[in-house]
């Protein structure tokens with residue numbers, strides 16, 4: 001009797017064989033040996049990963065897998081214990097977040113950081129790159145930055161119109177719904193003309209009425225030539241808009257592949273859904289995955305929150321947004 005073997009998988013984005021840590025034909029980010037520990041807990045332990053340029057990549061995994069921590073490390077909002085990574089071929093390790101953004105790698109936050117007491121327009125202007133009026137000499141030489149400020153305002157207005165937030169221009173950001181804040185985050189990120197846009201749970205707290213619009217905006221970023229990397233639990237979004245999916249569990253990259261195959265991968269299903277391991281991820285709607293997460297969450301003790309705005313706290317706040325959205 002002859003044994004049946006699965007032939008090695010290939011993919012146009014991949015140089016070689018598809019698998020965890022596989023090489024990409026044209027990587028925009030390459031990370032090696034990135035480790036982040038919190039006390040005795042290893043939150044991130046990524047041996048090797050490459051993000052393909054010009055594609056939409058989803059980073060998925062169960063709660064606590066290390067996705068947000070990995071985002072924070074790549075973008076300079078946190079420091080690793082060890083490891084190195086490059087963006088566009090240049091090392092970014094130890095580079096502070098504002099310099100990372102200036103290089104063209106911008107991110108949004110799971111906890112929307114739109115400054116509530118600023119207007120929508122003011123939030124947008126904060127996202128602009130190289131604001132000349134910030135230096136003392138430039139502040140004295142008003143004409144130098146006046147023209148730039150005007151150009152930034154025109155750019156902000158164009159983006160606000162594109163994201164259908166123009167009617168909210170003068171409103172305080174705090175008055176926006178959860179979904180509108182997500183749109184503002186994305187629009188503000190575009191103020192700096194990024195090459196790589198990193199979105200942390202873009203669907204969290206978004207009203208179903210805004211879901212399609214948000215998906216279309218993310219697809220629009222790719223059409224404009226940007227690379228997108230997003231963390232998301234919403235399997236509908238992962239399945240429908242991503243070109244590539246990377247799966248993390250317990251800090252490591254455990255699987256990679258195109259969405260249609262990754263969601264039927266047994267290791268992924270086991271890592272992601274735990275007790276629901278007999279379920280095909282690819283057949284689940286976002287709502288069903290959310291329900292499974294809720295059931296799982298109700299089986300564990302709630303984590304204590306603190307007042308410092310830590311990652312744990314941020315997740316709690318995102319849920320509050322979702323709740324508020326649901327009440328509307």
Ligand SMILES: Nc1ncnc2c1ncn2[C@@H]1O[C@H](COP(=O)(O)OP(=O)(O)OP(=O)(O)O)[C@@H](O)[C@H]1O
Nearest residue numbers: 038043062063064065066067068069070310311315
């Ligand atoms: N500042 C911190 N201090 C201590 N532990 C932390 C800190 N930030 C994250 N952790 C821990 O590191 C692990 C990874 O957390 P992380 O938020 O990166 O996971 P995640 O995959 O983004 O989860 P989720 O999907 O729930 O957002 C978790 O066990 C978390 O409790």
